[in-house]
Amino acid sequence: TFINNLGYIGIAILGGIKVANGKIPIGDIQAFLQYTDQFSQPISQITNLTNQIQSTIASAERIFQVLDEPEMKNNKQNLPVKKEKEIINFDHVQFGYNPNDELLMTDYNLPVKKGEIVAIVGPTGAGKTTMINLLERFYDIKAGSIRFNGQDTRDMSREKLRSHFAMVLQDTWLFTGTIYDNIAYGKENPSKDEVIKASKAAHVDTFVRQLPKGYKTILNEEASNISQGQRQLITIARAFLANPEILILDEATSSVDSRTEVQIQHAMQTLLKGRTSFVVAHRLSTIRDAQHIVVMNHGSIVETGNHDLLMKKNGFYADLYNSQFSGKVVI
Known part of the structure; x- marks a missing residue:
């Protein structure tokens, strides 16, 4: 040219x-x-x-x-199913991303009973997402076992294992389509009553009925025609509809205003009732009632316990908790 x-x-x-x-x-x-x-x-x-x-x-x-990538194999261990009170049991788990790297978990144990809340806390990049990835078998552990209702998760297909989980992430994921379809995606062939019931439980029904086309409102590719808080409430409604045994929550209120945050917190509290849940938390004041708090730093688990026990230890968790009110930086 x-x-x-x-x-x-x-x-x-x-x-x-x-x-x-x-x-x-x-x-x-x-x-x-x-x-x-x-x-x-x-x-x-x-x-x-x-x-x-x-x-x-x-x-x-x-x-x-x-x-051309090889298919992910199930690698069944054929281990016997144990009768346990716990719905999830981390038993002497060892894990590292690469064989030659130092292990992130060396001998980790965590029994979780049905209905308990497990909070995973720590600074950015501490490895909180790693725990979730191990639960859903995005990675397999090096040694030990993670058991679901007494069965080693490696003996379950990934599809079957993940059918027991639902996730509400910090970054909302919606597709181009109606609001109704986005909520209904949480369950195969749901009835209209089930979708409406889930919407009401997640405080979605109120703002949707104020829209000109209601549940038939088409969301664009970025879902930018509704607010960030409304997008988050739709993903919570989807989790309500899925009605999972185990719920995984990432901090969902970091990018919304205070009024919407209260709505989202209320919807989450309703969703958590009587349900085993793993909560990745950044605001530690929201997980004080958790039965188990897993504290991570630099990719390793440094402390485990409830809020009162960890505060008495006056360790890393106590420093992290107090820093949110004092403004000091914990390294």
Whole structure:
């Protein structure tokens, strides 16, 4: 394109001089410029086509790289099912991301009974999400076992295991479609009454009925036609509809106003009643009533206990808790 433009400018300048001197008529210059443009067009098209081919080849390589990845194996251990009071039991769990790296968990034990709340706290990057990933078998442990109702999770298919969980994440995930469809996604073939009941429990029904099209309101790709708090309430309604045995909550109120935060907290408290839950918490004041608080730092579990016990220890959790009120930074 640069060379073509140089030729265009050269013809214009040289032709202008010759026209000024009366050597050639101006029509010849106009014809020359048109011929130059016609000559350069196919060259530019070939260049653009080459760029598209390179982009297509790069995309195809990524697609086939994913397709060629080996399927995740279940790696069944065929361990006997134990009769336990606990719904979830971390039993001498060892875990590290890579074989040669230092283990993040060396000998971790945590029995969780039905209906108990487990709060996972710690600074950003401490490894809180790792606990959730192990629960749902996004990673497999190196040693020990994680048991669900007495059965080792490695003896369960990932699909079956994850059917017992529902998650409400900090980042809302909604798809292009109606509000009704986004809520109904939490359960296969739900009835309309079930969807409305879940919406009312999550405080969604009130604001949806104020919209011109109600539950038929179409959310765009980013769901930017409703507020952040309303998006979060819809994801909570989806979790209500799923009615899981175990609920996983990430801190869902970090990017909303105070009034909406109260609504979300109330909806979450209703959702947590009588349900085993794992709560990733940033605001420690919200998890004081948790039966188990797992404190993580630099990828390792440093303390475990309830709020009163950890405060008496006056350790890392106490420093972290007090820093939220004093403004001091815990490293």
